[in-house]
Amino acid sequence: xxxxxxxxxxxxxxxxxxxxxxxxxxxxxxxxxxxxxxxxxxxxxxxxxxxxxxxxxxxxxxxxxxxxxxxxxxxxxxxxxxxxxxxxxxxxxxxxxxxxxxxxxxxxxxxxxxxxxxxxxxxxxxxxxxxxxxxxxxxxxxxxxxxxxxxxxxxxxxxxxxxxxxxxxxxxxxxxxxxxxxxxxxxxxxxxxxxxxxxxxxxxxxxxxxxxxxxxxxxxxxxxxxxxxxxxxxxxxxxxxxxxxxxxxx
Amino acid sequence: xxxxxxxxxxxxxxxxxxxxxxxxxxxxxxxxxxxxxxxxxxxxxxxxxxxxxxxxxxxxxxxxxxxxxxxxxxxxxxxxxxxxxxxxxxxxxxxxxxxxxxxxxxxxxxxxxxxxxxxxxxxxxxxxxxxxxxxxxxxxxxxxxxxxxxxxxxxxxxxxxxxxxxxxxxxxxxxxxxxxxxxxxxxxxxxxxxxxxxxxxxxxxxxxxxxxxxxxxxxxxxxxxxxxxxxxxxxxxxxxxxxxxxxxxxxxxxxxxxxxxxxxxxxxxxxxxxxxxxxxxxxxxxxxxx
Numbered sequence: 280x281x282x283x284x285x286x287x288x289x290x291x292x293x294x295x296x297x298x299x300x301x302x303x304x305x306x307x308x309x310x311x312x313x314x315x316x317x318x319x320x321x322x323x324x325x326x327x328x329x330x331x332x333x334x335x336x337x338x339x340x341x342x343x344x345x346x347x348x349x350x351x352x353x354x355x356x357x358x359x360x361x362x363x364x365x366x367x368x369x370x371x372x373x374x375x376x377x378x379x380x381x382x383x384x385x386x387x388x389x390x391x392x393x394x395x396x397x398x399x400x401x402x403x404x405x406x407x408x409x410x411x412x413x414x415x416x417x418x419x420x421x422x423x424x425x426x427x428x429x430x431x432x433x434x435x436x437x438x439x440x441x442x443x444x445x446x447x448x449x450x451x452x453x454x455x456x457x458x459x460x461x462x463x464x465x466x467x468x469x470x471x472x473x474x475x476x477x478x479x480x481x482x483x484x485x486x487x488x489x490x491x492x493x494x495x496x497x498x499x500x501x502x503x504x505x506x507x508x509x510x511x512x513x514x515x516x517x518x519x520x521x522x523x524x525x526x527x528x529x
Numbered sequence: 530x531x532x533x534x535x536x537x538x539x540x541x542x543x544x545x546x547x548x549x550x551x552x553x554x555x556x557x558x559x560x561x562x563x564x565x566x567x568x569x570x571x572x573x574x575x576x577x578x579x580x581x582x583x584x585x586x587x588x589x590x591x592x593x594x595x596x597x598x599x600x601x602x603x604x605x606x607x608x609x610x611x612x613x614x615x616x617x618x619x620x621x622x623x624x625x626x627x628x629x630x631x632x633x634x635x636x637x638x639x640x641x642x643x644x645x646x647x648x649x650x651x652x653x654x655x656x657x658x659x660x661x662x663x664x665x666x667x668x669x670x671x672x673x674x675x676x677x678x679x680x681x682x683x684x685x686x687x688x689x690x691x692x693x694x695x696x697x698x699x700x701x702x703x704x705x706x707x708x709x710x711x712x713x714x715x716x717x718x719x720x721x722x723x724x725x726x727x728x729x730x731x732x733x734x735x736x737x738x739x740x741x742x743x744x745x746x747x748x749x750x751x752x753x754x755x756x757x758x759x760x761x762x763x764x765x766x767x768x769x770x771x772x773x774x775x776x777x778x779x780x781x782x783x784x785x786x787x788x789x790x791x792x793x794x795x796x797x798x799x800x801x802x803x804x805x806x807x808x809x810x811x812x813x814x815x816x817x818x819x
Contacts, residue, residue: 342727344819363731365819370729380724384539396537397730 292318293339293449293481298348300334307346308334310505316449319479321472323492326502332485333377333453335502339483340374340451341365353448370398373442375452377485379434381426381441387413387433388422391440398445405444412440415470417463431458439467443474449481450474456488464491538721538738541746548710549750552799555703556754557761559696560795564762564788566692573685580674582610582647584655587640589668593617596641599667603643606661608651615642703799707743708806712814714739726818736811740804747803751796759784759792 293316300309308331316322326332337343338350341357350357352368360368373394381390388409395405413422416436418429426434435458442450450471456464468491474480486492492499499510541549586603588596596614603612615623620642647654655673662669725735762784 340727341819342723362816366729366731368729369727372729374727380720382537382721382724385537393537393724394728397725397728397734 292316292351292354293483294349294351295338295345296349296351298338298345298350300331300338300343301346307505309338309345309502309507312348312507314500314507316481316483318481319475321475321482321495321497322484323495323497323499324483324485324502325487325489325492325499330502331505332502335507336374336451336453336483336485339449340372341369370394370445371448373445373447373450375435375439375442375450375455377453377457379426379438381434381437383426386423386425387418387429387437390426390437391444393441394445409440409444412444413437416440416467432460432463435459436463436467439470443470446474446478447480448478449483451483451485453485454487455484456486456491468495536738537725538718538742544710544714544717545746548707549746549753551706551710552703552747552750552803553754553757555699555706556751556795556799557757558754559699559703560755560758560792561761562692562695562699563791563795564758566689566696567788567791569685569692570689573682573689577678577682577685580678582649582651583674584645584647584658585672585674586612586643586645586658586662587670587672588643588662589640589670590638591641591667593641595667596643599641599662599665599669600643602661602665603645603658606654606657608648608654608657609645610648611644611646613644615644700798700802704802704806707747707803708810712810722815726815732812732815735815736808739807739811743807744800744804746800748796748800751799754799755792755795758795762788 293314295312295314298309298312298314299307301307312335324332324335334343338345339352341350341352344350344358353371355364355368357365357368382393385393391413392402392405392409395409410419410422413419416439418433418436418440421429421433426437429437435455439452439455442452452471455471456467459467471482471484475482501508501510586599588599591599593614593616600612600614603609606612620639623642624639645654645658655671659669659671662671722735725738766783
């Protein structure tokens with residue numbers, strides 16, 4: 280595992296300043312959102328279907344520029360960054376998509392290794408790590424299976440393994456436990472917490488699972504009518520406390 | 530336990546098989562048009578070079594003896610390589626298509642003909658031949674082949690330009706088809722591009738995947754097209770040789786080094802065109818996203 284460095288905490292922050300988003304000429308989906316995710320924070324994002332959770336996540340993993348405002352990642356405003364530097368920032372972000380987005384022509388092993396290949400790593404450097412990670416999520420015997428032969432839960436675990444294999448500075452997960460049994464859900468949450476605790480990875484989990492949210496002592500951001508509010512209904516202040524979710528782990 | 534790594538793009542699908550056929554067919558047509566253009570140009574150059582130094586002298590009211598004397602006189606003119614009077618048999622052979630094999634009426638005044646071959650660098654040879662004969666008292670007309678060969682040469686030049694235009698048009702069409710197909714392939718694989726993009730792949734990395742795929746496709750399709758063109762030309766050459774006696778007016782077909790160079794270059798151009806088109810299409814498409 281990578282050792283914690285002081286500079287990680289200096290730069291590893293996510294900041295949204297007055298961010299709004301609209302697609303083409305439609306109404307704004309997100310309006311004037313201010314958000315700061317401190318280094319090492321662990322947060323939930325919730326809200327009704329269509330509230331804009333996926334759009335907010337897209338802003339966070341730099342798939343979509345805001346219509347207004349500024350998204351800063353790891354201390355760097357992204358609106359004027361050259362494309363290569365945006366790519367470099369994306370390599371520090373792991374994403375678990377709700378619909379998994381596994382590549383159908385690749386095996387489970389190859390799907391998990393994909394971000395490492397993108398980073399230019401040689402297979403001899405990552406083979407053992409990928410195999411161990413897949414074994415850890417219970418897929419050690421299914422390395423060479425294509426996604427179409429895996430169950431929904433197995434595909435989800437492959438997607439999670441792909442998101443964390445690079446030990447990202449920011450992990451964004453959209454309904455990461457939606458297709459797995461409670462034991463596996465707890466195991467996966469433990470993986471997220473390990474990353475958060477050991478590497479200082481900022482974790483943002485979008486979920487409808489109120490049970491999961493209630494079990495864990497972590498800030499909850501709710502999207503409603505295009506605004507980001509706290510569960511209490513207040514607008515999110517510019518800075519949040521750092522939490523230690525592991526204290527609340529079952 | 531681990532299988533070998535796969536390409537980040539899926540194996541070729543039906544769309545690429547169709548594209549392979551289209552690119553191969555376009556390369557076949559382009560190679561054939563290029564070979565035709567080159568063959569036409571070569572034939573025109575060889576033929577005009579052959580006739581440009583040729584003159585036909587017709588003597589009115591002269592018999593065979595006078596024609597032989599005139600031929601000897603002309604052979605002494607500076608710049609003349611050879612001057613030879615046509616025999617009766619040769620003149621009859623020339624007139625046979627119009628008068629048949631029964632020969633000419635004895636009382637028909639037929640001019641005697643002298644074939645003159647000049648040196649390639651001889652200037653104003655036609656007027657000097659005419660002057661020499663008139664000074665010697667002959668009633669003669671000198672026909673310089675170069676005058677009408679020039680018309681033929683101009684026509685062949687136009688034919689060559691048309692053939693080159695066809696080559697250019699076919700090449701441009703191939704590039705446009707490849708660009709269109711690349712764009713379609715990109716749209717069909719948007720999911721892969723998105724995943725790679727979000728995983729932090731640089732634009733050049735993603736474009737490189739498509740460039741390699743389409744470079745190989747263009748190269749392979751172009752090779753097939755060029756080989757089919759080579760086979761077609763070989764068949765034409767064989768057919769031309771088997772009927773050589775009756776195809777004398779057609780340009781002599783053959784394959785030389787430059788023809789083979791055209792066939793070798795065709796797939797390389799197709800591959801490069803595919804690669805460049807893929808690169809431009811993918812980079813432009815990626816620029817439209819963050």
